[in-house]
Amino acid sequence: MSTRRNKLKSKNAKKLEKSIPPADQAMRKSSSDESMAVSSSLNTSIPRTPITSRTPVSSRMAMLEDGDEELELNLLGDQERREARQGLEREEEDDLAEHAKRPVSSKDKRAMVLLCVLYLIQGVPLGLALGSVPFLLKDHLSYSQLATFALSSYPYSLKLLWSPIVDSIFSPYIGRRKSWIIPMQLTVGSVMLYISLNVQRLMDNPENHINELTFVFTSLVLISATQDIAVDGWALTLLSHENLSYASTCQTIGLNTGYFASFTVFLAFNSVEFSEKWGVPHLTLSGYLRFWSVVCYLVTFWLLFFKKEDKEPASEADLSIRGVYKTIWAICKLKHIQSLIVVHFFGKLGFAANEAATSLKMVEKGFKREELAIAVLIDFPFQIIGGYLAASWSRGDRPLRPWIWAFWPRLGFGLMATFIVYYFPTPPISTGFFVFLIIHTVLSSFSSTVQFVGISAFHTRISDPLIGGTYMTLLNTFTNLGGTWPKWFILKGVDSFSVATCKVAEAGTELAVKATECVSEHGQATCREIGGTCVTETDGYYIISAACFIFGIVFLVAYIIPTAKKLQELPPLAWRVKLS
Incomplete structure (x- = not known):
């Protein structure tokens, strides 16, 4: 750590000593000593957080001191805290610039x-x-x-x-x-x-x-x-x-x-x-x-x-396999983590129907697979740009702010996708409509990227440096599960709420044969083989999409926003686990 940063930390420490009563200083020293005695038996298996149980003890103690530094900054006044943070960020940028000048070795x-x-x-x-x-x-x-x-x-x-x-x-x-x-x-x-x-x-x-x-x-x-x-x-x-x-x-x-x-x-x-x-x-x-x-x-x-x-x-x-599993359980028992788990598990349900079924519905309506491929390829560079911008927005004291804001456009684009499927034109589609689909894909993906980067920045901020790898892996697991577990229920629900009829004209009389399988291409082909026509009376996709959208709005306003605001205000020490 550079000399200027040491001076800044010393200055912050002096301000802190003046603002904390002697009894609290003694208690804080005791708490710090307990934290310094914490050890970890974890092994890191994720590259995003290069802090592992194999990190030298001296480096890990330095990381712990940085956590105490966060506590010191939280105890300073608002103006002093902003000045201190700006100074620390400038030092970090200088360190990064110094590393960037070094050439990458051939190894x-x-x-x-x-x-x-x-x-x-x-x-x-x-x-x-x-x-x-x-x-x-x-x-x-x-x-x-x-x-x-x-x-x-x-x-x-x-x-x-x-x-x-x-x-x-x-x-x-x-x-x-x-x-x-x-x-x-x-x-x-x-x-x-x-x-x-x-x-x-x-x-x-x-x-x-x-x-x-x-x-x-x-x-x-x-x-x-x-x-x-x-x-x-x-x-x-x-x-x-x-x-x-x-x-x-x-x-x-x-x-x-x-x-x-x-x-x-x-x-x-x-x-x-x-x-x-x-x-x-x-x-x-x-x-x-x-x-x-x-x-x-x-x-x-x-x-x-x-x-x-x-x-x-x-x-x-x-x-120690047992030690790692015990640590995972200790993390899960934290009240703040449990609130975050609820957010992760149900937060993506609002746009789950859009992500699981919309593309399949568009292909069913006549959108060609190669046209979909072109739209996704065009979207790829915009994802990179969105990731860079989101990383800048997620810096500072409120990394969850862009993540919360991005919920609204992401829900809106999911609702728009439902209307796109409903009003999808008969192929071949026009160039103007194809351009509109690309713009919708890019903007929807941009809001998703902002959320991904924002929540990743928050995970990085709250993860215990001593067990950073396992902590990050655990949080990312809950994030991934939030987008994975609804998929089976969404696709199953589309069929369950769909009502399709195969109408067959025979000897001047029209026979209606109810066939849920008529919603698939195979079912429609079977219906055609017997000389019938598939008529979808109720498409479960729209019912599932509406249910997800309504739940997403209610859950966002009633739980996600107030919970996220509380979680990002907590000091880093509130997210630490104490291991024997």
Whole structure:
């Protein structure tokens, strides 16, 4: 820490001593001594917060002093606190600028390339399971069957449950992280190879193989999530300390590249119309899976024989699985955390129908998959810009303020999406309407990005520095679950509230056959085979969308806003856990 910062802290400390009675000073000193005695048995497995149980004790004590510094600033007057914070922020910016001037070593550059490749391999199955495959299945399955397939996305939101095991059990001969990365990548490659060899059977009649499809893609996501835990932990030792911040950059580049390659890019090249229009080869799902299967095998082979993993200094405390789970439970028992969990679990329900079903409904209305892919590709650079702006807005004493504000446009764009589906024009759509859809997609995604960055900034602020990795992973798990768990209920509800009738004209008499399956393309085709016409009397999508929107407004006003304002006013010490 620089000399100027030390002077500033000394100045703040003197002001504080004058403003606190002697009895309170003694009590504060005792509390500080207790905090200094706290120890942690945690091992970090996430790159966004490079503070781990492997951090030297001296550094961890310095981090704890920074937490006390926050308490000192909170006890100063408003004007003094603002001046002190501005001084500290200037010092932090100077430190960052000093680090930025240093050239990145060739070792770190090679490590960043390796991390991007490993995260890329994770993004490929995620893009398939969460993106492109549901769109391919939409032509054959009902929303209830799609809800069953949506269960394949759950493991990635639950990886905290087995991350302590991945961090603690390994072979010293192979390496702490390679012990998991190598078998997981081999398994990912093998599962993708299996799917590629059976894709014709599975995708031609998916209604008869929905359980097998769900199982293989759930396995694929589960294995990728396990690999992600190991890669996150390896990132902390692959990169030098001064370049550790690049770990999250590598994760963003790798995961997003793999996800978009398997989602938007694949959907475009998989379309026969797109291939004929632009004169590019038609890409089949079988060929795409075989290509990435070979990539997985090649990268794993290189890791096994050509990449040596540096040994990490591990203590018994680092490897205590029981200790990590006890810490997770201790965090969950905090009253503030419980309030935050309620916010996370139900906060995204207001726009859950829009995120789970709107794109599928638009494809059902005639919106081509390649047009959807183009819209998402155009939106991608705007997400990066939105992330940068949101990071600036989330600085200061109220990081949740942009997160709260973004709720309103995000709910509004979700309502607008419902009207877009209702008034969707008969294909082919005009250029003007397509531009309108792109603008809507960009603005809706921007509000989502602002919320993501805002809540991430708040998580970073409140996480206990001594156990930062596990703390952040726990909070991010609840955030991800809030967007994942409603999906099954949303898609199931669309079918449950839909009323469709297959009307068949026979010998001058019109027969009405009630058929819930008539809401899917497969059901409509069956109705046509018997000479009938599907008529949807009630579309459950609009009922579910209205219910989610109303709940989102009420929950935002009645609970989220007052709770968020209280949570962001709490001092950092209120979020700390005391471990034995």
